[in-house]
Amino acid sequence: MIYPIVVYGDPVLKKEAEDIEEGSMDVKQLVADMFETMENASGIGLAAPQIGKSVRLFVVDGTVLEDEEGMEGFRKAFVNPEILWEDGEEWAFTEGCLSIPGIREEIMRPSRLRINYLDENFVEHEEEFDGMKARIIQHEYDHIEGVLFTDYLTPFKKRILKGKLANISKGKCDADYKIKLPKK
Incomplete structure (x- = not known):
């Protein structure tokens, strides 16, 4: 099922999401729907708040980034993730967001992270990621924390936008x- 993407201004995008209790919902189906929704929108990541669900879940698919080395097989679901640490030199990259169509801005992020998460089968994983993989995860993780990439912009840039x-x-x-559209 393809969900509509919630756009900027909806309170769900600024709210910290809740953990998912095992058995409380059909996580496998939601993950499949989120991948389908993300692919339909030509995205590389999608967080549950972006489809109006305030739960700690996001999906990523970096396999579409053919020019990026090491992205083969980088297609995952992250349930109840927790970033354990971020490290490395910060680097700039122009980011966009399905919830903020038409706006792309350069954002600085650390180059590495370690994350603990469950997959869609509720199997626990702890992994380290770097480079573009880390950036995609950081962007989507921000969504479940109620943070948008525009929150990293300077006050001057925010006024312009x-x-x-x-x-x-x-x-x-x-x-x-x-x-x-945002709920009124």
Whole structure:
């Protein structure tokens, strides 16, 4: 099932998400739906709050980044993740977000992380990631913490984007996927 993507301005995007209790929902189906929704929107990551569900779950698929070395097989679901540490030199990259269509900005992030998470079968994993894998995870992890990439921008940059962000929250944006406007 393809969900509409919740856009900027909806309170669910700024709320810290709740842990998922095993057996409380069909996590495997939700993960499958999230992958389908993300692929339909040509994304490389999608967090549950972006489809209106305030739970600690996100999916990533870096396999579509053919130019990035080491991305083969990087397609995962992260349930109740916890970043244990972030390290390494911060590096800049221009990020975008399915919930903020049409806006891309350079964001600085640490180059490495270690994360503990459950997969869609509730099997626990602890892994380290670096480079683009770490960046994708950090971006999606921020979503379940109620943080958007625009929160990292300077006050000056936020003022410049204020009008565009307001338009997105009113549905005045170009997205080639179904969006869901903020609840009033």
